[in-house]
Amino acid sequence: MSLKALVEHPAGGYKKIFETCKELAEPIEAQVTGQVPQWLTGSLLRVGPGMFEVGDQAFHHLFDGQALIHKFDLKNGKVTYYRKFVRTDAYVRAMTENRVVITEFGTTAYPDPCKNIFSRFFTYFQGIEVTDNCLVNIYPIGEDFYACTETNYITKINPETLETLTKVDLCNYLSVNGVTAHPHIEKDGTVYNIGNCFGKNMTLAYNVVKIPPIQKGVHFFIFTLSFGITENYFVFVETPVKINLLKFLSAWAIRGTNYMDCFESNETMGTWFHLASKNPGEYKDYKFRTSAFNLFHHINCYEDQDFIVVDLCTWKGFDFVYNYLYLANLRNNWEEVKKSAIMAPQPEVRRYVLPLTVDKAKGKNLVSLTYTTAIAVLRSDGTIWLEPEVLFSGPRQAFEFPQINYNRFNGKDYMYAYGLGLNHFIPDRICKLNVKTKEIWVWQEPDSYPSEPLFVQTPGRLEEDDGVLLSIVVSPGAAQRPGYLLILNARDLTEIARAEVEVTFPVTFHGIYKT
């Protein structure tokens, strides 16, 4: 379970990934060292914030900067790089008015000070417009590609030219206020997602959304319930971090409020796991409970005998991790960055096992899978208490932004997870974890800041880890070519090739490899 000796960052090179950059007028050719595999023909598309201030106004939170799409094209061993801002309403209006116009996750937009008092009054009562700043992920729906955040807006983009095509309001099709930025895409192209909607008595509820591959338009069915997917089930984990609906609704009329202000953490509820079957779509009334954690990313989950195995990147405790992701925190000097991360919830990769048959024997461990130490115990109040098996734990060292061989192993028993190593929230290594043996592999270089590694399988190979990992790395100390696409052998994280460019990249969250 150990990592190599931890790398320190006294020079603060990570600050570069939180700096505004310019888009490119045309693709630039990268300088390749090593050999890009001939079969690796396609585009790596990634998205994240690219503009961290507008006019004299700063965006405050990691999730506020304006969406910038990056593209690396790979063909015949050659690589080019291109990037463009998405022309969202948030971006276009900010550029037009040279100020923050639409409230972002942790930055409030204020009425235009140049407007007269009457129009300011009306702007005030019109409330906040929901942001369409699609900086979190890119995914396909049918033949089309959309950039997204977690609101009701997704933005169709041209994956070749990176032009912005259309803004889609999901509320026109679905009974949701917003959907996650992490849909699951099945082999036939069916997209499943989960959205939040307003439930009874001022509560928030959840809708699972299914977008079939061929039909145009969007269908949905309700079983109020984020999420993992196995062959037959959806797994949804309800954490103690909640949106306070009253605060959210009143935020529409109260100046100075943003999304971050609407979150609250419930100190006593712990964490609840929910299950629903896929066909038919039906909520299963098990009361799975465990201690409090924050959860942003499921690694994988699968059915084994009469159990569901759920692997997660958790952050222990109910304190909201996003409170620690203000840019001022992340851009601090290294010693300060470390101090602040000590206060935050601590990361742990965990395996939970949910029994599908619960016999009446209270107090006994219901988990009979021989390969895991995860526990599930029926309690007298009818709840089933879960204790996890820890797959990876390192103090303030997160294995986050997990990836697997998704096409072949999503929802199935699997062996390998890949992730971005966060050192006190600073991304400074790429990791591979054998979830069966807990063996760890690490790629790391001094003063280098990689992104989430995407797995691409070598064509025609059957081994789960026979493929490459693609990550984009910023290495600010390298004066000439400080940014590169890194291609690693997924077997042992050795370098196959790098394609260097003369620019750096701001942080990216998620993306896809499009063949």
Ligand SMILES: CCCCCCCCCCCCCCCC(=O)OC/C=C(C)/C=C/C=C(C)/C=C/C1=C(C)CCCC1(C)C
């Ligand atoms: C890559 C390195 C990053 C450096 C540090 C990262 C530390 C990370 C720790 C783990 C967290 C990882 C999270 C990454 C996932 C992600 O990308 O999340 C971004 C999520 C966003 C921007 C969510 C936005 C949600 C919004 C605006 C929701 C709005 C709504 C409500 C609050 C109420 C109901 C309505 C509506 C409008 C949907």
Ligand SMILES: [Fe+2]
């Ligand atoms: Fe995410």
